[in-house]
Amino acid sequence: MNAIAENPRTRHVETPDHAAPSLLSVDLVERSYRASSFPADWSREQRERALRRYERFLLLVARDVDAPATPTRDIDEMWHLHMLHPVAYQRDCARLFGGTLDHDGGFGNDPAELPVLQGAFRAFARRWREAYDEPYVEGMSDDEAATNCWHDCTGRCWHACKSVSASKNDAGASATTSP
Secondary structure, eight states: OOOOOOOTTOSOOSOOOTTSOOSSSSOHHHHHTTOTTSOTTOOHHHHHHHHHHHHHHHHHHHHOTTSOOOOOHHHHHHHHHHHTSHHHHHHHHHHHHSEEEOOOTTTTSSGGGHHHHHHHHHHHHHHHHHHHSSOSSTTSOHHHHHHSOSSOTTSSOTTOOSOEEEEETTTOOEEEEOO
């Protein structure tokens, strides 16, 4: 497994795995059992795997905060759960990105956005494969994963981040890129 290259704004640069301590300041696996919006049918193993993938997602985003980032469903579930703990989310984002990682959860509702979303998903899937030497979506090529969503892509899209924004906490500056 490849390690993520160091980003000057990122202190933790090792690839998280099940043996490593969490990259985050909140235990999202434990918190997932208390969250009414989290899939209740997920096993502990599924939750732990989703957390590992979310941490890897964050490290990959940290490499280039200006590149579009498109989460899969499991990653997005953890991302939403993380945002429900705003103090920890702010602290973790500040440490990893130098500011807040913005989430544009509505992107993909408009059918005209679908080609942009699919292109961004393909690009992120390629980045994932290059960084971790594994497919972003198990059992699918990057192109298949971008066009064969687990859900209705013209509805609310789970991997629907139109932009990634790292806002500087006190400076008010931000870096945002739209695909």
